[in-house]
Amino acid sequence: MGISAQSTQFDRRKDLLGLKDVSNEEIELILNTALPMKDIIRREIKKVPTLRGKGIITVFYENSTRTRTSFELAGKYLSADTSNLAVSTSSVQKGETLRDTIKTLEMMGPDILVMRHSMTGAPHYVAKNTSMRVINAGDGTNEHPTQALLDMFSIRERKGRIDNLKVAILGDILHSRVARSNIYGLAKFGCEIRVAGPPTMIPPGLDRLGVKTCFNLDDAIRGVDVINVLRIQRERQQTGLFPSLDEYSELYMLRPEHLSLAADDAIVLHPGPMNRGVEISSDIADGDTALINEQVTNGVAVRMALLFLMMGGRKDEIAA
Amino acid sequence: MRDRRPRESADARAAEGTDLRTSKSVGPTNPRDQADQKGAKERTVLVELRDKTQIMDEMGMKRALTRIAHEIIETNKGVQGVALVGIRRRGGPLAVRLADLIESFEGIRPPVGVLDITLYRDDLTALANQPLVHRTEVHFDITGMSIVLVDDVIYTGRTVRAGLDALIDLGRPRRIQLAVLIDRGHRELPIKPDFVGKNVPTSREEVVSVCVREIDDEDKVTIQERIQ
Known part of the structure; x- marks a missing residue:
């Protein structure tokens, strides 16, 4: 099935910014991995220790109910520590630039940044300027992978x-x-x-x-x-x-x-x-x-799969 | 934050159809990589392995499983409230075979499940590649039951540790026992199997390869060594 090659491909990806440049094999890997993740959501004990000690921060410059909560729960079910920046009550309102905000968050040490922004391309810009892995949770009218x-x-x-x-x-x-x-x-x-x-x-x-x-x-x-x-x-x-x-x-x-x-x-x-x-x-x-x-339940499962797959691998290889 | 030890690895357990355990198969490059028998099987790929000694053939495996089945029945004074849970991949078929044998002796078939321990491994961030996650299929309530955890080989004990955690997240069994076909020593955790097919002294440089016909088309256990 050539699965080793597929997972290698995924592990070299630092960010998920859109489906445009994601391969069929990567998509299938995410969907296959979401299946056991969905089983976990249905269990009485909805937690596995997989991402213990990992940090995930969600930054939503636009409103959201399900995407943000679903990323947060997905991280928690995998034992990651998740945190949310409430943009409307943050220093963004004091005029801090996007780049400075992201740098500040990066210095607090999280591994993954989940980001929604009204501007097309904002996550792409951020991804180039941070060592955190970036997942696009919706950018303007571009993508919501x-x-x-x-x-x-x-x-x-x-x-x-x-x-x-x-x-x-x-x-x-x-x-x-x-x-x-x-x-x-x-x-x-x-x-x-x-x-x-x-x-x-x-x-x-x-x-x-x-x-x-x-x-x-x-x-x-x-x-x-x-x-x-x-x-x-x-x-x-x-x-x-x-x-x-x-x-x-x-x-x-x-x-x-x-x-x-x-x-x-x-x-x-x-x-x-x-x-x-x-x-x-x-x-x-x-x-x-x-x-x-x-779809809402499946959203948590798919995001668990994605977080799990993105957290694997050595950072030095991924940056290359 | 991530482990930066230079390693090569790949997920062989996931790559169904790629048999890394035949005489011309490939194995770990670095003895450190053998820290976990299961992990060792999953790593690539630069050094070839060859069979050194066959330690069990089809009949030998059958006899060992038959004895383990009897011991499970004896220890539990029957099979009331007993269930078998195999650790993916090769613990799965072995658990089914033990259930078949127990049924033939006692007339009662214990429930059988399969556990995927990937999400409970302690070395995920040390691996360059993510192993594939498969489903855990335990379709009965384990609370209050005597669970026999089944795996092909016990080595460092880390796989079993992960298996215990995975199991306990599904419920609260009355007790958990451990059955393995091969105990190859070198434990790194205080874990001891209750039922053992065969104790096989090995060196850390060797690989113990269990083939089962459900996955590998034949039943045998071999010790493999690296080709220098």
Whole structure:
């Protein structure tokens, strides 16, 4: 199976900044490792000693419920010490630069920095300027690799495979780092990817990634195995890319009648938090086809796998 | 913070299909790397190993397991409340075989599970490569049971230490006993097996290789040495 070679490859990676430059083998290694991790979450004693003595710090310049908490619990279940910088009450508000903030944190000794930032490329910049390993927990409209990994884990768990599935991604593709990471990841496994949303929210150049653009839900959903519904990000909607939420939900909300167009055993994903009645109807959100709650558990498992895999290996080799 | 000792390593246990234990297989470069028999098997790759002595063949292994099965029954005065848990990888098939034998003698089959101890190892950050994590499959409540932990070889005792921790995280057994096919000495921890197939004096430079037909297509135990 050539697994030794795969793990070698992973161990030489200092950071995880996006799925764009992650190999299929690395993705499979993460997903395979997440399986025993998920078993641990379900146990009565949810702790293994693996990362004892390791430090993980989460720094979120944007709000988050599940990603930050899920990284924190993932670290704790592996016995790492996790700490969170609350940006809104930190010295960032006194005008400290990103680089100085990160340097300060680095000097406190943590091994891994989990970072979310509203600026595309911020984690990449930080990764180049710190000895800590950096995991991108979402940068601007660029990538959110761990969300895509947990989506892929959820798909594989229910479908038994990822290869060559048909996947529809619905909503605000333009602003969605979740969409971008999913496209990069799923395309590596030969998935047929379609997107649908308001024309103002479809970025140009998707065809170069092998993605098919549809402008109505029916075309996008017909025959697909997986529907990934994106959140309408009201915080990024100041410029009026669509007239109103009512109009959006009229045209682009996923409803039960759409599901009859999809493949028989199609599944629905949503990265959360949901705007019920805007991009997804409650009937679907609470129905059997939706994996939305399971995705949250899978998110912890996938992040445990990633933390474990990234903490191995000798630092001198990784820096090379 | 990380261990910077220059080492070569890879995960052979994970690389199913790559048999590092045939006569032309490769093994550790540095005697230090043999600190743990399980770890030793997982390391690369620069020095070849060859079989020096065969210490058990198929019949010998069968006899040893048969005796251990009888001893387990005798020590526990039957098999009520007894379960077998093998340590991945080769402890797994051995635990199943012991359960088969116990069932044939007593008419009761003890529950069998498999333990993956990777997350409990004490040398993870010393390895250049991460070993693969596999699932622990113990599908019964171990609380209150007499658990027989099963492994192929006991050497430093570090694998068993990890196995004990892994087991106790699943519940609170009434007692834990240890069965091994081969005890090759050189313990680094105060751990002693309750049931031993064969005591084999070895030097630290040697490798004890247990092959089981479920994984390696044949049953045998050999001592291997490095080709100079």
